[in-house]
Amino acid sequence: xxxxxxxxxxxxxxxxxxxxxRLLREHAPDVLxxxxxxxxxxx
Numbered sequence: 001x002x003x004x005x006x007x008x009x010x011x012x013x014x015x016x017x018x019x020x021x022r023l024l025r026e027h028a029p030d031v032l033x034x035x036x037x038x039x040x041x042x043x
Contacts, residue, residue: 007033 006029010016013034024032 003031004029005031005033007035009037010034011036 006027013020
């Protein structure tokens with residue numbers, strides 16, 4: 001049985017919840033990993 005993992009580097013997940021919900025409905029991954037990368041302006 002295949003095991004599906006979806007990963008997404010998403011900015012402002014709270015604002016994009018409808019998109020996240022659609023992704024879950026349409027692709028039904030077993031695991032969804034959300035991350036947000038923050039980099040200081042000094043770099």
